[in-house]
Amino acid sequence: MHPDLDAVPDRDAGRKLTQPLGGAVKFILILAGVLLFIVLIFAIFGTIQLGGLGSGPACSGVHLNGIEVTGTSVAQLRPGATASGGTVSLCASHPTLGQRLLVGLTWIPTVVLYLAVILLLGQLLRVIRGAGPFAVNVARRLRFLGWFVLAGSLIVVVGQSAAQSAFVSTVISGSVPAVRNASEAGLAVIFVPLLIACGLLTLARVIRVGAQMSDDLAGTV
Amino acid sequence: MAAADEGPDHAIDIHLDELLAERGMTLTQLSERVGVTIVNLSILKNGRAKAIRFSTLTRLCEALDCQPGDLLSWRKQSD
Numbered sequence: 001m002h003p004d005l006d007a008v009p010d011r012d013a014g015r016k017l018t019q020p021l022g023g024a025v026k027f028i029l030i031l032a033g034v035l036l037f038i039v040l041i042f043a044i045f046g047t048i049q050l051g052g053l054g055s056g057p058a059c060s061g062v063h064l065n066g067i068e069v070t071g072t073s074v075a076q077l078r079p080g081a082t083a084s085g086g087t088v089s090l091c092a093s094h095p096t097l098g099q100r101l102l103v104g105l106t107w108i109p110t111v112v113l114y115l116a117v118i119l120l121l122g123q124l125l126r127v128i129r130g131a132g133p134f135a136v137n138v139a140r141r142l143r144f145l146g147w148f149v150l151a152g153s154l155i156v157v158v159g160q161s162a163a164q165s166a167f168v169s170t171v172i173s174g175s176v177p178a179v180r181n182a183s184e185a186g187l188a189v190i191f192v193p194l195l196i197a198c199g200l201l202t203l204a205r206v207i208r209v210g211a212q213m214s215d216d217l218a219g220t221v
Numbered sequence: 222m223a224a225a226d227e228g229p230d231h232a233i234d235i236h237l238d239e240l241l242a243e244r245g246m247t248l249t250q251l252s253e254r255v256g257v258t259i260v261n262l263s264i265l266k267n268g269r270a271k272a273i274r275f276s277t278l279t280r281l282c283e284a285l286d287c288q289p290g291d292l293l294s295w296r297k298q299s300d
Contacts, residue, residue, distance in 0.1 A: 215271075216271050216272065219264070219269070219270055219271030219272065220270065220271060220272040220273070220274060221257060221261045221262070221264060221265045221270045221272070221273050221274065221277055
């Protein structure tokens, strides 16, 4: 791209261009950093229970379909109304390290995926501020982000379902009908990430065409 | 950009150097008269411009007192 002195570089314009997403990403990253610090401090001193981490029982909320629950009912139901359980929290009172790990694997991958996406978004915004919105680099990063969201979501959903099934099998005797199988969970949860990924990949194509047009414009005297 | 690095993808020659020499004018003076930056005039002069606006062409012709054909010519490619 040829330099064009007629165009006055404006840092504020670049900053404004990436708002409000830029501000949101910054806020989330700061919040995540602070929360991580707090969790680490409490985890070191053993005074926190967070999804299988720390001391105490390791619990996981699983779908109730097929699990026989006795002794629970919804009180004060009006005549003609029925109640059915959605999820049940299954806990290992004295969890082994393996059980803690399995419970951790039911939620940690999602957090890691979200953080990775936020970091990639931050990088994308930095590129946009530096090179402008219509640059080949921006298109390339958008494309990568799209595939990352799609593949990452699929892996996370399948992995978390497998971890949950494995954990449930350690606390329930007999067969484990409670947890949806991985493919079922994948189909149910992957829909939104699939749409987001398609949007990002399409946007990447649009930006790539825009980059070519911007390049042509920059060469116009 | 790759295309720019590989050289121009057109066969139009710009005779800005010759016209400037004939009129005893410098690129800086032309830049001031035409209102186009020296950088952009250099891009045009070196044949790296992808397009030229009619408004720029008009001001160049006014400043250099020439016709567009004096400024631009098509070079027949041998391949």
